[in-house]
């Protein structure tokens with residue numbers, strides 16, 4: 001009876017969801033709770049983004065979903081299979097491209113893929129043809145016989161992604177697919193991800209700390225911070241929930257800031273307000289209506305407005321609104337040179 005129930009559950013989830021987690025948690029032996037009761041549903045065929053800053057728990061979650069790490073509690077299903085009790089079936093249905101490159105620089109592009117195909121138990125009789133197909137998809141056929149050390153950062157990343165495609169997975173996991181790449185290369189990688197998704201109808205689960213990446217690529221996203229899911233929805237839904245416009249202004253002193261903010265919060269067009277020093281950000285459904293009201297309230301309290309601007313919400317603002325912090329603060333850590341140094345240390 002129990003077996004039938006589990007079997008049915010797997011089939012149901014296979015049909016509906018590429019990934020589903022239910023109060024999934026991971027506590028490392030140090031006592032740190034890196035993943036804290038997360039429940040997410042990724043529909044079959046969608047590109048889903050896990051957006052969060054350094055140390056948010058993105059890679060830990062992906063490692064649980066790809067069966068490399070055991071959860072402490074909760075459940076997770078990938079392609080309909082339980083990651084804990086049916087890890088082999090999960091592995092047969094997924095591709096995983098790690099945050100840090102696994103490309104061996106001293107092998108050619110083709111040798112890298114052939115090696116990975118052997119490790120992934122791709123049958124010998126189809127291996128060579130599969131590698132040809134993948135090289136075609138990632139547009140590296142013409143450079144396949146050159147050592148990867150001669151490849152650009154973008155070409156190496158394409159090779160990494162190619163490795164994740166070798167078993168033509170139902171669900172592809174990409175951990176920070178454009179980490180440390182320059183902006184043009186990032187755009188190119190986005191094109192490849194979209195192409196793979198559209199041509200193969202693959203479900204893609206990616207992690208990123210880049211707002212624009214989540215915005216451009218993903219059908220749905222979850223914002224994760226300190227191991228907890230803050231909010232889930234499509235980028236459009238999340239931005240719209242903040243209202244259509246944002247008024248940002250700075251005042252000359254923080255003395256009566258709390259009174260001013262509490263007065264502004266009462267206005268009918270205001271959705272949310274956040275404070276950063278003497279800078280106030282107001283999410284509103286009508287910037288035109290709100291701006292003169294802000295001046296009026298500031299005037300009543302003898303507060304001087306130093307500068308004011310009107311913009312449209314971005315995912316940065318969504319993050320700010322749900323965590324009280326800016327995600328961009330962490331960007332300095334993704335200096336390309338530092339990433340390369342880290343990769344070198346890992347390889348050594």
Ligand SMILES: Nc1ncnc2c1ncn2[C@@H]1O[C@H](COP(=O)(O)OP(=O)(O)OP(=O)(O)O)[C@@H](O)[C@H]1O
Pocket residue numbers: 028029030032034052053054055056057058059060061099209
């Ligand atoms: N093996 C480990 N043992 C103990 N703590 C760990 C381990 N791996 C990660 N952590 C900690 O767990 C937390 C989440 O780490 P994780 O790598 O999942 O974050 P992330 O969102 O992927 O961050 P990044 O954007 O830097 O890749 C961090 O505080 C990290 O220091």
Ligand SMILES: [Mg+2]
Pocket residue numbers: 058059060099175176
């Ligand atoms: Mg990570």
